[in-house]
Amino acid sequence: MNTQHVILGILHNQPCSGYEIKQYFEQYFSFFFDASFGTIYPTLAKMEKSGLLTKESVRQEGKPDKNVYTLTPEGSAEFSTYLMSPLEAEVFRSDFLMRLYFGELADEDTVTGWVRAELNRKELLYAELQRQMKQLGEQISPSQRLCMQVGLVQYEATIQLLKQQLSTPQ
Amino acid sequence: MNTQHVILGILHNQPCSGYEIKQYFEQYFSFFFDASFGTIYPTLAKMEKSGLLTKESVRQEGKPDKNVYTLTPEGSAEFSTYLMSPLEAEVFRSDFLMRLYFGELADEDTVTGWVRAELNRKELLYAELQRQMKQLGEQISPSQRLCMQVGLVQYEATIQLLKQQLSTPQ
DNA sequence: GACCCCATGTAAGCCGTTACATGATTTT
């Protein structure tokens, strides 16, 4: 899975500009994917060149023009091929867990600071995901719901453990 | 956090060769970090050149020689600097969740296949982490224990949800 | 002889980030 595949998925639902794709990433994908403009725009250009997308300049009122990209049949086929390919392993890299692993080499207050910071971050992510799910309500598919539930239960479990850790005197 | 920081952490405990560092990664870090030989060897060479490590060739019986690297005072200081730097956000990229998000575009059996595959993967990771924790027993520090517990509770939560999903008829 | 484990490295290339650069339009 790379940025190209995710873009194919988004454009499967509706044509979008690069700017809109970025917003999509931030709103709905932030907990399992991310990409910057520096990736999105060159990727869109490359995909148009290789025939997966077509570009169309669209005028807007009160806003600059935007380049709206639409999936071609080749692009749609490419996405189907991806969906049939073997599932890839998750990529997880945690500075927090890394530091905990070497926690003995830091003083106790520092370690507690890390735990507090991570707890705070997870609580924000949890609240955001829950808000999103409530907002979408009935208009999401069962597998989309499962996707979000996976995020929620992982956050819940971690939050609970970290809270418990902070309340237990060392 | 990058490979260099992790290597500094490992060498803080004891001198190692590149090959041993790789094994260390696979055994103890696999659930929150990974690096290949193609990264490890050039990184070690670079770190020696910049004075963070010293290299020593060591003869072994019945095995090829190995290059054992030892932390210099500069390397130790560099690691301390890292530990005092702000905590970085986790990187999480999930092909599985990505596909669930676009699940409507695949048929039901395919989606079920993904869930089964991911459940299987998580169960293996869970068993491995639990085995490791039992094996280490009392010889791990409290923060190391917390590190592993975070992994365990996340796996547990996900496994439970995916199992439940598979047993609920659609 | 084939295969696996131990051990070290290089080179090409992919993927992505950050910072830079530009410019329209709207709001304050």
Next chain:
DNA sequence: AAAATCATGTAACGGCTTACATGGGGTC
């Protein structure tokens, strides 16, 4: 006039993967 939002792109660079290349030693 300044700031914020909308919108698109480039360039330099970092980090990492895969594949390739090499070679000693032990086992079947």
